[in-house]
Amino acid sequence: MAELVPIQGSQVPGKVRDPLGVVALSFVTLGIYAIVWYYKINKEMAEIGKGRGTEECGTDPGTSLLAITLGALVIVPALVSIYKSCVRLSAAERVTGTRAGMEAGLLFLLYLLLAPVALYIAQSNLNKVLDHQAGGATVAPGEAPAAG
Secondary structure: OOEEEOOOOOOOOEEEOOHHHHHHHHHHOOOHHHHHHHHHHHHHHHHHHHHHOOOOOOOOHHHHHHHHHOHHHOOHHHHHHHHHHHHHHHHHHHHHOOOOOOOHHHHHHHHHHOHHHHHHHHHHHHHHHHHHHHOOOOEOOOOOOOOO
């Protein structure tokens, strides 16, 4: 089960997910979970940015989702969205003071060549961001995150 952590400056908690679980569920559901996961991580990164007073971590996860679903029919919007999500992850690492993970360009290239490995790395890096910005705090299921 995913562990909830408060996102500083937001009422929305983040989820520390098992990276291997993300990959496995993406395979088992034939990619449906990967689409849901993509929306959720973009929402969490947007909340991190909002809590820090910056838009460099994203603003609208719905647009990112639209780009990888319907935009994938044209190919380019999906590629741009995936690349920008990699950049957002790097920005989230930077604004929270988390030690930098994989370079955005390399993570994007990995998405193109070995998507399951990229999913694993992206979730692992986001987990580090969530843990670092929360200061190790967790939220029990059904409990509201601490305001702050």
